[in-house]
Amino acid sequence: MLKTHTCGELRTGHAGQRVTLAGWVNRRREHGGLIFIDLRDRWGITQVVVDASRTPEAHALALRVRGEYVLQVEGVVQVRAPEAVNPDMPTGEIEVQAERITILNPARTPPIEIAGEHEANEEVRMRYRYLDLRRARMQRNLILRHQVTLYIRNFLSERGFVEIETPILFKSTPEGARDYLVPSRLHPGKFYALPQSPQQLKQLLMVAGYERYFQIARCFRDEDQRGDRQPEFTQLDLEMSFVEREDILNLIEELMTRLIEDVSDKRLVTRPFPRLSYAEALERFGTDRPDVRFGLELTDVSDIVARSEFRVFTGTVEAGGKVRALVAPGCAEYSRRQIGELEDIARDAGAKGLATVAVRADGTLRSPLAKFFSEDVMAELIAAVEATPGDLILMVADTPSLVNEALSALRVELARRLNLVDPDEMSFCWILDFPLFEWNEEENRWDPSHHMFTSPRPEDTPLLDTDPGAVLSQQYDLVCNGYEVAGGSIRIHNREIQEKVFALIGLDVEDARERFGHLLDAFEYGAPPHGGIAAGLDRLVMLMAGEPNIREVIAFPKTQRAADLMASAPSEVDPEQLEELHICICLDKKPAGSGKGS
């Protein structure tokens, strides 16, 4: 080893010891005959002192040293004088008196500040990701990520789970997200697909008798990006045999609870995790992934406002729509402009407008709607939403789904404005009892709302024949701080039910064989009852690290346009490579020069 100690471990107890450190120059302070070098490695920073009067050779070398040079320093640990102690550093009570310095490698001035406080923009950070990753923030995040995966592996292994790798080169199934395709050299004109998740494979592992499987699995989806979505991402994927919903929920709840408590500095506020039905989540929060760190719940006021003279409301209710309300506490004196900003949010979500009633501190009302409401109806409305003086009532009238979208967006924005969100809190909740199907207007058929192997609740199976829209499933989602962090289900293992589901989603037996033959065959050879869940590891680590997007917890993420700015991927390839793969490029007729036809 080129070092005897790390830059984070020396303390007063090491005083007098001869040590060798190696690392990067975090900062250098030159005082003529005395030079201070803050030497940094993965474990910390230690101050090195070079004294011209004691070690002229080392001092001469230190004069040439610059930021991010890679050094090896041999010297003696000495306790600092009391007035020279730096209480902000773990190693601040000691320093290393350098006797010999070796420049292991010089460094160009980096394009981004590694020790400084200026955050470079993402383009520069991505282009020089290896420098970005040198910064404390990224080191902390990636080390946390390692601790999380290690914890998960140990936790599951202790409970009898086996980690099994599944193929990255697999079969395209045109359900769900767009596949990333890989051309086959040996099979001209044919393609592999990168897995969107190991869903089918883990079910096959249950048929294979492993009973408890998990994998930290890379997944690929060729869809547009978001702050919490990358083209390749990582799932904690697991599946169990001979289990019921309750078993999976308890396992994951224990894992999450202990994981957060043991490896993060976040606080868990909701334990046990609250359980909401899908219907209840929409009713109370307007979304199936509510942030439950704060209240601001919605109230249905359709029946009350139907008795007003306000035609937008009465008309909406008559047409089968809903009018729902959200109370913004203490916002009665919001300016016209502030209310306008809230209205813009509602409109962005698809609402046609935003109705407001301000209940002033003195009890008087300020509302464009006042003239359409009798005193009684208005009083009933205020009572129903439990508004108190100083509050602002926000109402949206439209179809239930549009009302929910607009109000849940407003709810999140208000929480932000009113500072109701504690960033150190992680609040989980389970969402249960999803509908098994969603009606697809365009195709005039039912779509699975999760996937086609999700089991209906046993008590609902008779409804498959009579009222498919009313069938609730054994799907469960785990939500944390408004993010969906895990989702899974108990699967169908009964052939008759599976065929009914296929029929309802318009998949005839032939199609099903074509796409899932291997799985259907397998199910005929003794498939145990089974179920599982997949958790978004990137999102989970993001929340634990307190980061605003998953790029901050991925070593080499891609940009919104799915590019790697450091390596310049994707890139063109040699014609010979294409020829070998039997591939012809056929670009759209677009203006030349972009090189990015589709």
Added chain:
RNA sequence: GGGGGCGUAGUGUAGUGGUUAACACGCCGGCCUGUCAAGCCGGAGAUCGCGGGUUCGAAUCCCGUCGCUCCCGCCA
């Protein structure tokens, strides 16, 4: 596919039609033996993302384009 924000020295920003494009950090040089975001003095560094247009004159206005980002669609 659509909508919003951003793009000015290495980095972060200011500058919204008129001298030589400003400030901080960083960088280079000098001074300095107790600093730790060291300090003081001096210096270099920008075809204002790119292309076109309007104008006597464009970082600034207009059109196009590229890149980063947020959101909608999309993501079973």
